[in-house]
Amino acid sequence: MQTPKSKQPHSRDYEAKNLLVLEGLEAVRKRPAMYIGSTDTRGLMHCLWEIIDNSVDEALAGYGDQIHVQLLADGSIAVQDRARGIPVDTEPRTGLSGVEVVFTKLHAGGKFGNSSYNATGGLHGVGASVVNALASRLDVEVDRNGATWAMSFRRGVPGVFDGDGPDAPFTPQSGLRKAGRVAKAKTGTRVRYWPDRQIFLADAELSLKHLHDRARQTSFLVPGLRLEVEDARGDEPARETFVHVGGITEFADFLAPDAPVTEIIRLQGRDSFVETVPMLDDAGAMTPTDVERELEVDIAVRWGTGYDTTLRSFVNIIATPKGGTHVQGFERGLTRALIRSYEGTRGLLKAGEEIIKDDCLEGLTAVVTVRLAEPQFEGQTKEVLGTPPVTRLVAKVVEAEMGRFFSSSKTRQMARTLQEKVVGAARTRVQARAHKENQRRKNALESSTLPPKLKDCRSNSVENTELFIVEGDSALGTANVARNSEFQALLPIRGKILNVQKASVGDMLKNAECAAIIQVVGAGSGRTFDLDAARYGKVIFMADADSDGAHIRCLLATLFFRYMRPLVEAGRVYSAVPPLHRFELINPKRGYDKYIYTYSDAEYQRKAAELTKRGQKFKEPQRYKGLGEMDADQLADTTMSPRHRMLRRLTVDDAVDAERVFEMLMGNDVAPRKEFIIEGAYALEADRIDA
The missing domain is CATH 3.30.230.10 (Ribosomal Protein S5; domain 2)
Structure with a gap:
């Protein structure tokens, strides 16, 4: 019986004819990720680094002190330096010009021996040739020996383009062409290339920010080197210059x-x-050789x-x-x-430490x-x-x-x-x-490890749970009645916690209030903080709407920013916004609630004027001095119920700037804080002061 077609065994033929030999730059185009890491934005940027680094290596060797990088509107990139220029004479073994060798031969360049470069970033000699292989067009011009020498390539093949851009008619042709004359003292290299969109992903694009970061970094590492980055892709070209002498x-x-x-x-x-390295001897054999x-x-x-x-x-x-x-x-x-x-x-390291x-x-x-x-x-x-x-x-x-x-x-x-x-x-x-070992994820068996003053919720769903950090025991009683105990937990704190910006980590951990907050959040602190271990989806500061309440919120924000920053960066830390005033309407008109709350003096003035204009009578508005003055229903409706409350999310758009502001407001140095307060006082309108 004949075996069904789907069950036929695979052919066992495996001969030399089955082998595929990739010549020259074909291997690069076949497996580009092997040479540039990937074909997305990262790989696109890596190609640019390869060209720039060749110019930087010249500067590092003491030749040239300026590099100009252009991002052009047609999608091409141009890199120009004022270094020695790529050799244009004939390389004896291949019979090709130095330019053609550099851009078409893998593992070719001036960085294999110590005669041209002592220490470079290039090692494998594949940078320029790989970029050439992955470019739909590459033009190179070299100023050397009193002339400008030019050469072009399409996907690694040398030739001549009849027109601009990568889609211009192309004729394969080897060899340099003399494009003009220059002063004998003028040397340098200009490379312009168009990344091949057959290779790179459609959404791969150059990152100007990463280019600036890399140029700035290089200017630090090569003191005195001037790097100019010009973005000519928009209506108005933008240019940044990076040069540093401090190293x-x-x-x-x-x-x-x-x-x-x-x-x-x-x-x-x-x-x-x-170092023992294999080197070719005169007979063409690889011989282990000791090199100092x-x-x-x-x-x-x-x-x-x-x-x-x-x-x-x-x-x-x-x-x-x-x-x-x-x-x-x-x-x-x-x-x-x-x-x-x-x-x-003496007196520094104790026994056992x-x-x-x-x-x-x-x-x-x-x-x-x-x-x-x-x-x-x-x-x-x-x-x-x-x-x-x-x-x-x-x-x-x-x-x-x-x-x-x-x-x-x-x-x-x-x-x-x-x-x-x-x-x-x-x-x-x-x-x-030791502190982390005492922390546990919330479950029925481990509830005894949490502070006794915590009023925990019943839900085990981290995503839906909320932890309210409440100022004072008086507000705690009302909040305990107002909360939804299914998913809302309460942790009271006594007044103002420790200012952790001024205190050491050890003092912070010894502080009862700070330790309780970190223990309840359950994710550790500092470099050991584990965001996935946090026991609640939201952490909400709930303090009075007065200056003391603002100070407490600032102290709590400092604690979370300094020791639990990933929670802030994830957008899971909030501040509750309790109302300042309450209007009680007399025989409210249709469509109006009996009670109306306002959250600022300006809103209070607008609401009072609006009600008066409509002829709606109301009792003398109540001014809340603290959360404890509200009953449970009022606190739930205005501050705790997800349906009606207002929350302010704490975010970190710029961590460095945020660090600076926290240090200014909460740190040990008084002078910047005093200056900030004085400047703010001049900008404050007297009638805005709630006195």
């Missing part, structure tokens, strides 16, 4: 998100290591009052967002140096840069440095330089302040761990 010291200061505990410390050093490599280490560190760590790492000015051996060495050396600094000191890496990194802002020839990256996207000896050498440099910092008489006071901060972080870590 990574200025970069660390720019990145720092908090007030300083130490000045910026530079950790610099140089060392060498021997020079490693330059330059790091800027600075500690601040916060607890977050901001670390940027670079190899030959190329960012390594996922770290690598240089970051491992930095963290190892830093931790060793800090632990050793406590030897022989220990310092770990996380304590040393708390509040740290660091820019870690290393330079070496032919670094080993993990993949063409260069996100992780993999050269093994770098870990040991960077750790050695960091430990030695930090040792000098701790032993120098000039920095003794700063070093002591840093040691105290690290010890405080270690003690806070221990306290936070």
Whole structure:
């Protein structure tokens, strides 16, 4: 019986004719993600970085100090530098010009040996050729030897276009053409390319913000380099210029998100290591060869009052967002140096206490840069440095330089302040761990672990539940009757809680009110905060509509912003808006409720005028001085019932700006706060004061 067609076995033929050989740049077009990571916006930006980085490498080598980047209206990108220019003479092995070799041959360039570049971001020699392969058109012009040399490509194939744009008629043709004459002293390269929309996704587009961020970052890493970014895609071209002379010291200061505990410390050093690499001998065989490599280490560190760590790492000015051996060495050396600094000191580290890496990194802002020839990256996207000896050498440099910092008489006071901060972080870590172990998700068996003053709700649905933080026990009684106990929980606080902007983390955790709030929210605090573990979908501050109530709301906002920020960023923290006045209508007309509430003096004036104009009589309006003056029905209708209440959501549009405002309003420095109050007083109209 014949086997059905669907059951036929697969052919076992597998011969040389079945193999597919991808020549030249075909491999790039077949598997673009292998070279640029993806074909979305990230890959599109990566192509631009490859072209820019070639110009930056020239500046890094001491040639050229200006790079101009243009985003043009026709979808093309142009990058121009004033460096040496790509070689235009003939490469002897291929018989092609240097320009054609660079843009058509994978693993070709001036970065494989040490003669042209000592330390660059380019390693594999595929950057320009990959961009060329993934461009529907690429034009390159080189000013060199007193002439302008030009060449064009379509999807990696050299030739000549008869017209503008990628759709112009194209004739394949190899070789450079002389496009004009220039002064002999003038050199540089201009590259303009159109990304191939056959390769990139339809919604992939260049990000001007990311381009600005990268240009700014590069200007910090190469002091004196001027980068101009021009966006000519709109009606009016917009140009940004980035140039910094302060190097990574200025970069660390720019990145720092908090007030300083130490000045910026530079950790610099140089060392060498021997690396065994396979090299072609004269007979064409690969022979393991020992090569001595020079490693330059330059790091800027600075500690601040916060607890977050901001670390940027670079190899030959190329960012390594996922770290690598240089970051491992930095963290190892830093931790060793800090632990050793406590030897022989008294009154800092008590018996049984220990310092770990996380304590040393708390509040740290660091820019870690290393330079070496032919670094080993993990993949063409260069996100992780993999050269093994770098870990040991960077750790050695960091430990030695930090040792000098701790032993120098000039920095003794700063070093002591840093040691105290690290010890405080270690003690806070221990306290936070013990505190977190006592926290539990809400269920019937674990309710005994929550504060007894909490009036919890019955629902276990986090999405639908609400926690009201109520000012005072008097308001709690009314709110307890007014709430819907199915999904609304109440937590009373006594007056004004601790100002956590001025207090340490340890003091905050020791404070009964702050500890109770963190325990009830149930998601931890600081860097251990877990948004998914929060026990309630909304947290609502409910305080009196007076100056004391405003102060309490501000203190609560400070606590949540500083130690439970993800909850604020997720839009789950609110402030209730209780009414200020109540109108009781006499024989209300049809369509009017008996009671009308207003929430501001201006609204009160408008409502009184409106009722008088309509001839509606009302009793003397009641002015609420606090939540305790309302009965349960009034509080439910105006402030707690989802059907009628008004809530203000706390949001964080700009975390850095919000941090600055909280520090000004709630921090230790009085002068900025005084200045803010005085300026506000001049802007305040006297008749708006509720006196």
